[in-house]
Amino acid sequence: MNVVDVNELTKKFGKFVALDRINLCIKEGEIYGFIGPNGAGKSTTIRVLLGMLRPTSGEAKIFGKDVWKNAVDIHKQIAYVPGDANLWPNLTGGEVIDIFLKMRGSGSQSKRNELIERFKLDPSKKCKEYSKGNRQKIALISAFASDAQMFILDEPTSGLDPLMERIFQECVLEAKEQGKSVLLSSHILSEVEKLCEKISIIREGKIIETGTLTQMRHLTRTNLTVQTKKPIESLALKGVFNLVKQNNDLTFQVDSEEIDGVIRYISDYGILKLESVPPTLEDLFMRHYEGVDGNSTGGESQ
């Protein structure tokens, strides 16, 4: 069963189209990455999922229930971590965690104390005295101390130091082991790459790419570095990009479906060295950030 089901969801603010016919589908036990540039509509999507914004058209369901009509009901099974934890300045961290757990209606004291320990938080300080990272810990602790079935995390590690980021990743993986689902919106692509099985990329309110990392890699180019006995004069082949000649090395990118032909062509020159690096998520992402049209063909080599 799908935990989250978003179908042709559109949200307009006046004339501005914030979300344009978005589709999302998260399965049980899945960690789903949601990436896109600033202002692309990630947080708006999440706000709709939380029942705080009313969809203009289309539907969004969590656990098979409408997110706007059954918000309160759905939230019994949801833990949300905002990218910027806005807390009450005059309450202590410990008090806020307790309030959050009570308002969810579930969660255990022992888990709470264990997480406070793990994230190294001093719960006796007032919220206004915490740094951004420490405020973020409070939101994370109250989310992971609950026994929610679904985690909605909106850039949850902003401000965390690398040690704490690792503990966060452990917590997410533990949740997955327990069969829980996670929607992770993030800018830290290494984190998404490490944790997420499936990814959607959103830009200007539209989802422009969805799939597993492997599928997406297939859609893009592999980085190749070769050295040959005979120098390669030209490599004007279909699907070859960004050709760079350095000493004897030739570095370029190849569309995945053209690799076979390219290798056959090169092998005639006598291969001395061949290195292949799969595209990182960052490569994938950069293409979308920069708005490069992924369907273009031809060897515009440099």
Add this chain to the structure above:
Amino acid sequence: MNGRHFKGTTQVTKIIFRAQRIKICAWILGIVLVTLAVAYSYPNVYQDDVSKKGFAITMQNPAMVAMLGPGYDEADYFVTVGTQFAHEMLLFTIIAVAVMSILLVGSSTRTDEETGRIEVVRSLPVGRLSYLAASLIVVAIANFLITLFCSIGLYLLNIDGITLQSALLYGGILGVGGLFFGIITALFAQVSPTSRGTTGLSFGVLVVAYLVRAFGDVTSETIAFASPLGWLVRTDVFINNNWWPILLTTLFSVIISFFAFYLNSIRDIDAGFLPSMKGKTHASKFLMTVFGLAFRLQKVKMLSWGVGIFALSASFGAVLGDLETYFSEMEFLQLFFNEQSKVSMTDNFISLLMAIMSLIVAIPVTMTILKLKSEETHNRTENFFSRVISRNHVLSSYTLLAVLESIYLQFLLAIGLWVASSVSLQVAMKSSFIYLPALWLMISLSVMLYGAVPKIMNLIWIYVAFCFIVIYLSEMLNFPLWLRNVSAFESIPNLPAAGMSWSAIIVEFILTIAFSLIGFVSYNRRDLKG
């Protein structure tokens, strides 16, 4: 302190002025317009000698002196209407200007520091003291403009007895008084580590200054001199035109501002001089409810308003006894005022007092609903709505808190009057609680605005200001009955002076329920900011 510390003050002044320009314009416009409108209508109010004498005697009774200041010798009220105008308007206008200055300085010092704006500005090549200096320059300009417009306006109205010099003095009192409280706020901005503490302490000083002056004006002048408001109501403006209170207040302002600059120069950013302590690691059962949390967030505000309301009401209660003796000695006045001879002056005064005090209570009660809007703009309501809390739950918790707060404050109002005077507890309670429907109407209006159109929610303050104008000046400004009745407080029966009547109360109840319903329904339908 040397010049380097003030580098960049001009640019920072421009930034602050730009950020606050709408507020500044609204305040100046409101204060100047009300001042001039009242001054303009005064010559037509008390025209013959009998009514002037009546006015003089009313205004010199101890309760009025406590409320509005010592006023003038009886003969002075015949010299020029300026005296009547000044006695009725001056003190409360100073207070309005002081409130403006406290809010302006509060938000351009500690609030800007809390939100990190000062940090950004201080990282630029500007001096350490430039932000505080700029904030004081802005408040000084605002006060100067009030002085300027009021003085010139009063002079141009061409009222008999208002000379250029006396008009300048009147405007000057307002500006100097406002600036003084702005500088007090600048001082507290150094001492208190929070913006709420800063404005809270400054309002506290204003209330204490008012009470000390009231007590001193009724009992002994020496005590009145302990309060800057006590100085400012002693200029004899339009008669002798004494300028020394202006000089004295200015002198103190300069001294206090030096002190504020000194403290600003020796403290760390974001720090105060009051220590912050370790807190609890667990929340209490009560705090874990939405209502409990809403209460906790407003506890300090509710307590301080409670103290203020009680103190004001007890002070007025204390002069009530004197009032009765005063009036029983004045046969002339009995004839003049008591058209319905059954109603005593005391009862009339209680009615007036309760109406004004209840309207004051409307301020914190409205603030309680406004707090929810501020929670939303600070993205803190998402903490509720991403959890198992419904919108109705949140809004009803805040509404309930405001309703209970109104009962609590009206109760303290009644108790204050009762302990300090010979008024029976029953009369005190009745005359105070009769205003609850008006307060609840105010709450439901705020709920409706918040639920339906939160963007314009601050307009509720214009309505509150309108109610004040109706209660205080509608006779003067010749408001028609329908316009007066737009104020929720006007149609409430004036107990104990007038008899009980249910019709207005029932209408207000129905409106309250209607407004609340609209508020709740729209709140459930609209998008939430955060």
